[in-house]
Amino acid sequence: MNSVGVTMENAIEVRDLVVERGRRRVLHGISCDVAAGRVTGLLGPSGSGKTTLIRAVVGVQVVRSGTVTVLGRPAGSAPLRREVGYVTQAPSVYADLSVRENARYFAALHGLGAPVADRAIADVGLAAAAGQLVGNLSGGQRSRASLACALIGDPGLLVLDEPTVGQDPVLRADLWSRFHELAAGGTTLLVSSHVMDEAGRCDRLLLIREGLLIGDGAPAAIRARAGTDDLEEAFLRLIQERPEVAA
Amino acid sequence: MSLRITFATAGRILRQLRHDRRTVALLLVVPALLLGLLFFMYDGPGATFDRIALTMLGIFPFVIMFLVTSIAMLRERTTGTLERLLTTPLGRLDLLFGYGLAFGLAATLQGAVATGAAYWLLGLRTTGSAGLVVLIAVLNAVLGVALGLFCSAFARTEFQAVQFLPVVVVPQILLCGLFVPREQMAGWLGAISDVLPLTYAVEALTQVGSSAGLTATMGRDLVVVAGAAVVALTLAAATLRRRAP
Numbered sequence: 330m331n332s333v334g335v336t337m338e339n340a341i342e343v344r345d346l347v348v349e350r351g352r353r354r355v356l357h358g359i360s361c362d363v364a365a366g367r368v369t370g371l372l373g374p375s376g377s378g379k380t381t382l383i384r385a386v387v388g389v390q391v392v393r394s395g396t397v398t399v400l401g402r403p404a405g406s407a408p409l410r411r412e413v414g415y416v417t418q419a420p421s422v423y424a425d426l427s428v429r430e431n432a433r434y435f436a437a438l439h440g441l442g443a444p445v446a447d448r449a450i451a452d453v454g455l456a457a458a459a460g461q462l463v464g465n466l467s468g469g470q471r472s473r474a475s476l477a478c479a480l481i482g483d484p485g486l487l488v489l490d491e492p493t494v495g496q497d498p499v500l501r502a503d504l505w506s507r508f509h510e511l512a513a514g515g516t517t518l519l520v521s522s523h524v525m526d527e528a529g530r531c532d533r534l535l536l537i538r539e540g541l542l543i544g545d546g547a548p549a550a551i552r553a554r555a556g557t558d559d560l561e562e563a564f565l566r567l568i569q570e571r572p573e574v575a576a
Numbered sequence: 577m578s579l580r581i582t583f584a585t586a587g588r589i590l591r592q593l594r595h596d597r598r599t600v601a602l603l604l605v606v607p608a609l610l611l612g613l614l615f616f617m618y619d620g621p622g623a624t625f626d627r628i629a630l631t632m633l634g635i636f637p638f639v640i641m642f643l644v645t646s647i648a649m650l651r652e653r654t655t656g657t658l659e660r661l662l663t664t665p666l667g668r669l670d671l672l673f674g675y676g677l678a679f680g681l682a683a684t685l686q687g688a689v690a691t692g693a694a695y696w697l698l699g700l701r702t703t704g705s706a707g708l709v710v711l712i713a714v715l716n717a718v719l720g721v722a723l724g725l726f727c728s729a730f731a732r733t734e735f736q737a738v739q740f741l742p743v744v745v746v747p748q749i750l751l752c753g754l755f756v757p758r759e760q761m762a763g764w765l766g767a768i769s770d771v772l773p774l775t776y777a778v779e780a781l782t783q784v785g786s787s788a789g790l791t792a793t794m795g796r797d798l799v800v801v802a803g804a805a806v807v808a809l810t811l812a813a814a815t816l817r818r819r820a821p
Binding site: 349350351387389391410423430435440 | 580581584585587588591592595596655656657659660661662663664665666818819820821
């Protein structure tokens with residue numbers, strides 16, 4: 330299913346993206362690229378515009394101006410609906426269905442059968458809980474159930490909004506190595522997080538604050554530019570470099 | 577639109593319903609119990625009970641499916657599953673027809689139980705067949721589903737969603753001819769009654785009460801109700817935007 334993305338250098342290209350929600354301008358003309366076959370982290374504090382940028386990438390956000398190109402097509406265009414897996418911040422799975430029933434429904438939407446659904450459940454470590462109602466799961470399990478539904482159909486691009494919130498450290502490490510396995514297989518991942526200790530696990534980072542891109546590059550490059558080994562500290566220094574942030 | 581996805585969606589909605597046993601029990605039993613109440617209110621079988629029970633067999637599925645659908649669709653919106661579904665190959669009509677199909681099936685079961693209870697336990701008598709009553713009940717349920725899908729677009733909370741019941745459903749019940757015969761209504765009330773789809777459903781049921789077989793009026797009424805359901809579904813599709821502000 331990765332046919333659209335494999336030859337491209339950038340899976341996502343965002344140019345001068347401006348988004349307003351209500352009367353508030355949330356993104357102030359962002360331009361950035363997400364390299365194909367890599368894990369790119371979208372880092373920034375809560376309220377910085379991460380989710381809005383992600384929604385623009387999956388094509389559910391009305392944008393004021395600018396363009397978002399995903400796997401060579403305008404974001405949200407019909408062929409992309411088979412190529413992009415999306416996990417929203419709040420686990421968007423049906424609480425009144427079991428994990429298996431959820432996964433099988435999303436598999437059916439892609440024209441795929443039960444074995445694919447069961448494999449996705451096993452991939453996120455929920456095989457033992459497959460028969461349980463999602464509403465009875467813990468928060469961390471619920472977001473893994475949501476992730477399983479996004480893995481179905483082997484999308485060329487996975488867009489994950491804070492997928493590791495509420496996971497215990499061991500599971501979090503498992504999920505990150507799973508993300509890198511997927512990237513090694515050619516999948517592009519865009520993963521948002523507000524936790525800086527996850528930044529070091531990404532191949533590339535996009536740092537965003539108050540709707541502006543303040544850093545873009547490999548973790549090592551960002552560390553070097555800010556002159557510190559600590560990414561949290563690097564982020565702080567990058568913010569201080571540009572104290573004037575448009576309201 | 578894809579039949580496969582529509583059926584998968586209907587199956588998913590029915591599975592959700594199946595996990596909620598209390599709702600299933602209420603859906604199946606409550607209309608029959610309310611008919612039982614009517615039976616005792618009107619001192620057993622007779623012309624008045626026949627007229628009112630017959631009308632109620634059409635009104636119950638309309639009201640109940642309107643409410644159930646409004647809440648179910650609102651949940652899809654507030655829990656983020658709708659946003660997610662719209663990033664998958666699912667088409668907007670797949671979702672809407674999936675709901676129509678799933679709750680239409682639920683309404684068939686409900687209608688069969690309520691109609692069976694009315695004829696066999698409560699002695700309801702009609703000139704026309706019970707099968708036609710169930711058919712009209714199911715059509716009314718689909719109309720309720722379609723209006724519920726449409727109205728849920730204008731509600732942000734469950735509180736708002738249930739408020740559409742008095743706005744959209746109650747006037748149709750008041751003006752359908754059950755309380756005041758339509759020919760005795762003031763002209764402007766009659767005109768409003770003329771454009772409300774439930775009026776035609778009730779007229780069709782009244783026809784089942786008085787005539788054997790499918791009459792021309794009944795046929796026209798059923799087309800009007802089905803047409804209103806299609807219009808409401810189309811309007812509901814227009815409210816489902818892939819992109820939100």
